Amino acid sequence: MKSTTDTSRWRTIDIVVASVIAVAFGVIFWAWGLVWSATEGAFAFFPPAQTLLYGVWLMPAVIGGLVIRKPGAALYCETVAAVLSALLGSQWAGTVIPQGIVQGIGAELAFAAFRYRSFRLPTAMLAGALTGLSAALFDFFVWNVDYALTDYRIPYALLTIVSATVIAGVGGWLLTRALANTGVLDRFPVAQDRALI
Amino acid sequence: MGGVLLRGFGWRHAGRRAWALRGVDLRVEAGERVLLLGPSGAGKSTLLSALAGLLPEDSGEQEGLVEIDGLDPRKGRERVGIVFQDPETQLVMARCGDDVAFGLENRGVPTDEIWPRVDEALHRVGFPYPRDRNTAALSGGEQQRLALAGALALRPELLLLDEPTANLDPAGADLVRQAVARALDADTTLILVEHRVAEALPLVDRVVVLEPGGGVRADGTPEAVFAAHGAALAAEGVWVPGHPIAPRPATAAPGDLLLTADRLGLPPRLGSTDLAVRAGEALAVRGPNGAGKSTLALLLGGLLRPGTGRVTASAELAGTDHRTPPHRWRAPALARRIGSVFQDPEHQFVTSTVFDELALGPRRTGQPEAAVKETVAGLLERLRLAALAAANPYTLSGGEARRLSVATALATAPRLLICDEPTFGQDRRTWRELVDLFADLRDAGHGVVAVTHDADFVAALADRTVTLQRAATSDGPADPAGDRAGRPAIQPGRDDIR
Amino acid sequence: MISIEPVAAPGAPLARRNPVAKVAAALVFSFTLLATLDPVAPAIAIALELAVLPLFGIGYRVLARRAMPLLLSAAGILVTLVLFAADRSGRVLLDAGPVLVTTGVLLTALGLVLRVFAVALPGVIVFATTDPTDLADALIQNAKAPARFAIGALAAFRLVPLLGQEWQMISMARRARGVDAGRNPFAKLRLFASTAFALLVGAIRRGTRLAVAMDARGFDAGTPRTVARRQRFTRADALLIAGAVVLAGAALTTSVLLGTFRPLIS
Numbered sequence: 017m018k019s020t021t022d023t024s025r026w027r028t029i030d031i032v033v034a035s036v037i038a039v040a041f042g043v044i045f046w047a048w049g050l051v052w053s054a055t056e057g058a059f060a061f062f063p064p065a066q067t068l069l070y071g072v073w074l075m076p077a078v079i080g081g082l083v084i085r086k087p088g089a090a091l092y093c094e095t096v097a098a099v100l101s102a103l104l105g106s107q108w109a110g111t112v113i114p115q116g117i118v119q120g121i122g123a124e125l126a127f128a129a130f131r132y133r134s135f136r137l138p139t140a141m142l143a144g145a146l147t148g149l150s151a152a153l154f155d156f157f158v159w160n161v162d163y164a165l166t167d168y169r170i171p172y173a174l175l176t177i178v179s180a181t182v183i184a185g186v187g188g189w190l191l192t193r194a195l196a197n198t199g200v201l202d203r204f205p206v207a208q209d210r211a212l213i
Numbered sequence: 214m215g216g217v218l219l220r221g222f223g224w225r226h227a228g229r230r231a232w233a234l235r236g237v238d239l240r241v242e243a244g245e246r247v248l249l250l251g252p253s254g255a256g257k258s259t260l261l262s263a264l265a266g267l268l269p270e271d272s273g274e275q276e277g278l279v280e281i282d283g284l285d286p287r288k289g290r291e292r293v294g295i296v297f298q299d300p301e302t303q304l305v306m307a308r309c310g311d312d313v314a315f316g317l318e319n320r321g322v323p324t325d326e327i328w329p330r331v332d333e334a335l336h337r338v339g340f341p342y343p344r345d346r347n348t349a350a351l352s353g354g355e356q357q358r359l360a361l362a363g364a365l366a367l368r369p370e371l372l373l374l375d376e377p378t379a380n381l382d383p384a385g386a387d388l389v390r391q392a393v394a395r396a397l398d399a400d401t402t403l404i405l406v407e408h409r410v411a412e413a414l415p416l417v418d419r420v421v422v423l424e425p426g427g428g429v430r431a432d433g434t435p436e437a438v439f440a441a442h443g444a445a446l447a448a449e450g451v452w453v454p455g456h457p458i459a460p461r462p463a464t465a466a467p468g469d470l471l472l473t474a475d476r477l478g479l480p481p482r483l484g485s486t487d488l489a490v491r492a493g494e495a496l497a498v499r500g501p502n503g504a505g506k507s508t509l510a511l512l513l514g515g516l517l518r519p520g521t522g523r524v525t526a527s528a529e530l531a532g533t534d535h536r537t538p539p540h541r542w543r544a545p546a547l548a549r550r551i552g553s554v555f556q557d558p559e560h561q562f563v564t565s566t567v568f569d570e571l572a573l574g575p576r577r578t579g580q581p582e583a584a585v586k587e588t589v590a591g592l593l594e595r596l597r598l599a600a601l602a603a604a605n606p607y608t609l610s611g612g613e614a615r616r617l618s619v620a621t622a623l624a625t626a627p628r629l630l631i632c633d634e635p636t637f638g639q640d641r642r643t644w645r646e647l648v649d650l651f652a653d654l655r656d657a658g659h660g661v662v663a664v665t666h667d668a669d670f671v672a673a674l675a676d677r678t679v680t681l682q683r684a685a686t687s688d689g690p691a692d693p694a695g696d697r698a699g700r701p702a703i704q705p706g707r708d709d710i711r
Numbered sequence: 712m713i714s715i716e717p718v719a720a721p722g723a724p725l726a727r728r729n730p731v732a733k734v735a736a737a738l739v740f741s742f743t744l745l746a747t748l749d750p751v752a753p754a755i756a757i758a759l760e761l762a763v764l765p766l767f768g769i770g771y772r773v774l775a776r777r778a779m780p781l782l783l784s785a786a787g788i789l790v791t792l793v794l795f796a797a798d799r800s801g802r803v804l805l806d807a808g809p810v811l812v813t814t815g816v817l818l819t820a821l822g823l824v825l826r827v828f829a830v831a832l833p834g835v836i837v838f839a840t841t842d843p844t845d846l847a848d849a850l851i852q853n854a855k856a857p858a859r860f861a862i863g864a865l866a867a868f869r870l871v872p873l874l875g876q877e878w879q880m881i882s883m884a885r886r887a888r889g890v891d892a893g894r895n896p897f898a899k900l901r902l903f904a905s906t907a908f909a910l911l912v913g914a915i916r917r918g919t920r921l922a923v924a925m926d927a928r929g930f931d932a933g934t935p936r937t938v939a940r941r942q943r944f945t946r947a948d949a950l951l952i953a954g955a956v957v958l959a960g961a962a963l964t965t966s967v968l969l970g971t972f973r974p975l976i977s
């Protein structure tokens with residue numbers, strides 16, 4: 017590992033790339049709407065599919081933590097993503113900001129639990145699970161109170177956590193590795209020593 | 214102030230075995246105006262980044278010494294202003310005025326001094342819009358001028374410019390050069406990288422030529438350098454004034470029609486345009502920035518759906534698909550018939566190594582692996598990219614990236630080739646190779662459409678020129694004077710070609 | 712086209728308020744309303760929100776367009792409730808297997824839909840009238856947010872429309888090289904994923920270059936920063952927040968007085 021990980025001060029590149037990761041996810045969601053406009057309605061009507069998307073929405077937190085490797089990275093990425101979706105006119109508008117903060121705190125706790133030293137798959141999965149858990153708790157108490165407890169609220173919460181662990185956790189970890197292989201992360205500690213050309 | 218000292222300086226980018234620069238000894242006194250030359254990949258851009266203190270320790274390995282006024286450039290950043298080749302990546306804020314003010318805020322300039330300095334800088338570069346203009350709504354040339362204003366507002370002692378006029382139309386390039394000339398104070402040091410020497414010479418009083426592989430090849434006043442080394446430098450790829458390149462006019466009359474554009478347009482980007490391309494013909498498309506040339510190239514290449522009018526491919530080009538327009542063809546069929554080279558080479562890259570990039574097209578069009586390897590090896594050799602076969606396309610120098618993007622379009626041997634600014638940022642040697650390559654293609658019966666601001670390229674290759682105006686279009690004979698008004702049919706004069 | 716610019720007349724009296732004040736007011740208003748599940752308080756809140764709309768300089772049509780996705784989620788709520796409602800009391804209107812629609816279910820649905828609208832609209836209104844640059848300035852100057860982070864995020868936001876164009880470019884580049892999906896939905900999904908990946912890679916690459924350009928202009932050089940654009944937090948801004956508290960409180964109080972109040976946590 018390079019010396020840059022030892023200090024917890026963020027370089028300019030850390031700040032900008034963390035923000036850009038969050039912003040790019042916002043744009044990918046927008047493009048998703050373009051490409052799959054026909055299926056968009058189905059997602060609103062079919063609750064399990066909604067939780068599937070949920071995992072993707074939580075990815076910035078995990079990827080931010082894995083790439084930047086500094087305290088606050090997961091929280092920052094998820095919060096910026098939330099602010100962007102508010103600016104883009106997301107359907108939840110202002111409320112996504114506190115929601116994003118709550119979700120980011122989940123992933124942040126996981127990285128903090130390993131004292132920002134471990135960024136392997138299990139850590140990523142824990143980060144995914146915790147951010148899923150915080151998202152599920154938020155929804156459980158704020159949005160889903162009026163639904164049947166055993167038929168809906170609990171399965172919904174569990175599905176959110178599973179989807180977050182698999183998509184945001186495992187998926188985020190794989191995506192980070194794939195990104196490192198393209199060379200764009202060469203100035204970050206995730207880039208393993210690559211062959212000379 | 215603003216003096217530069219390099220002693221045995223070298224830099225190797227992380228992930229590369231070869232040094233981008235090595236053994237550079239150079240001293241530039243305060244107030245000097247230096248033109249930095251060298252073939253593509255010689256390390257010019259890398260040197261400017263080093264002087265600006267923008268090569269972070271974690272992105273490569275350094276050798277020797279570099280100092281600005283006796284300071285490490287990473288510490289003395291406030292003395293240096295830099296404008297990169299790609300203006301789009303260096304605009305930070307959403308409004309033009311805010312973008313110029315950004316640097317001043319960072320330097321801690323008191324609030325009530327900021328706006329007068331912003332206005333002054335914008336005025337000096339001749340920026341035509343008010344401060345609250347959106348930076349995303351600027352053309353390439355306007356962005357270039359704004360980036361220059363952002364650097365000048367900081368009153369740098371050392372100004373570094375990397376190909377500040379690439380991609381600009383001749384009028385826009387003139388404006389930027391005038392802006393630079395006007396904006397320089399007597400004691401500002403200038404280091405300019407520019408391939409096209411003739412245009413840049415009025416701005417400088419000294420020429421430094423970098424040797425690819427290491428060291429400084431030549432250094433002195435322009436007259437002295439070009440008198441002593443002119444012919445050798447020209448052979449190595451430096452654009453030396455007074456060393457013409459032989460044009461390559463067509464050897465046979467054009468053949469059958471390949472593609473016709475009929476009142477083709479895409480409002481508001483491109484007005485209605487008529488155009489025809491034949492086999493064995495090289496057609497140049499010219500026009501000012503923002504006239505819609507790139508849009509036209511994408512429409513002809515079957516990559517955008519026309520907004521008005523239509524594109525018709527002849528039966529010879531379209532084969533079984535002659536009933537549908539190119540934008541409806543399946544991609545593998547399209548790649549075999551019409552090749553496209555994008556204006557920004559990086560927009561074109563889709564894989565992570567130079568080799569895969571070249572192999573992608575042939576593989577998708579169903580060539581056997583052995584044939585793919587052979588095609589790729591041939592192209593790598595021909596465009597001098599063989600040593601970079603395993604490199605990531607995005608780490609190439611400006612010129613290398615351009616060559617690769619041309620090669621990717623050639624890889625599927627399309628019947629019609631459409632290239633957008635194929636020669637910008639090219640050294641003389643690559644430029645000549647590209648002209649030969651396109652001329653060979655044409656003489657073998659392919660059609661070539663080249664969108665370009667490069668008058669020399671038009672003179673050397675084109676059989677016919679189409680000039681797009683911002684509104685209307687005209688289809689006429691080859692005309693090296695391009696954008697000038699009143700277009701008589703002139704054959705390219707020899708003296709137009711350096 | 713994707714854009715983050717404000718869509719409202721900037722001169723309107725409330726649109727001109729300090730962005731931090733506007734966001735705070737919206738959050739306070741929304742979160743107060745989250746406390747109840749009844750239809751009355753949100754209905755009053757929506758009426759209030761629509762009443763102040765002209766003060767923000769937003770036309771009703773603009774709001775309708777921005778709030779369109781809300782209609783979709785309202786439909787989603789209805790369907791989900793019909794299937795999974797906790798409370799199925801009241802007169803049975805329709806009984807078909809798992810689908811049991813009663814007056815109680817419809818009343819709950821009305822409450823939830825109104826609540827979603829009431830909670831989301833303040834944010835929609837505020838963000839439709841707020842420029843990201845002003846928001847960052849105000850966050851730094853009035854909310855003591857760290858300048859490096861606010862400006863870094865702002866610089867990234869500028870890339871949003873550019874990334875939208877980049878998406879198109881990547882798609883065209885692939886097509887030019889013989890890569891497409893045709894009609895096969897799985898190939899389409901794969902192509903979407905690989906385009907999204909390319910966009911992410913391109914965005915990060917842009918980010919690294921942007922960071923270099925920012926450093927080149929003295930960002931993060933350790934010099935104390937000054938500000939070019941002053942954002943002031945005036946008494947009117949404080950009044951805006953206070954007004955939001957009072958109005959939301961009034962909506963809740965009315966609901967309590969009418970006896971319809973159903974607290975979120977009971």
Ligand SMILES: Nc1ncnc2c1ncn2[C@@H]1O[C@H](COP(=O)(O)OP(=O)(O)OP(=O)(O)O)[C@@H](O)[C@H]1O
Pocket residue numbers: 226227228229232233251252253254255256257258259260608609610611612613638
């Ligand atoms: N970020 C990078 N990572 C790895 N290698 C790089 C990087 N940037 C440049 N190089 C390599 O360093 C060498 C010098 O590049 P540089 O961009 O300085 O050349 P240049 O003289 O500016 O060329 P051109 O005229 O084509 O712009 C090239 O071989 C290039 O491939």
Ligand SMILES: Nc1ncnc2c1ncn2[C@@H]1O[C@H](COP(=O)(O)OP(=O)(O)OP(=O)(O)O)[C@@H](O)[C@H]1O
Pocket residue numbers: 351352353354380382481482483500501502503504505506507508509556876
């Ligand atoms: N993706 C896009 N969306 C909307 N407008 C665009 C887009 N691309 C270009 N334009 C606009 O369309 C006009 C024509 O653009 P185009 O890139 O075709 O010009 P050009 O002739 O190639 O210019 P240049 O010489 O600078 O490359 C310009 O005004 C430009 O701002």
Ligand SMILES: [Mg+2]
Pocket residue numbers: 257258259610611612
């Ligand atoms: Mg260069």
Ligand SMILES: [Mg+2]
Pocket residue numbers: 506507508556633
């Ligand atoms: Mg163009």
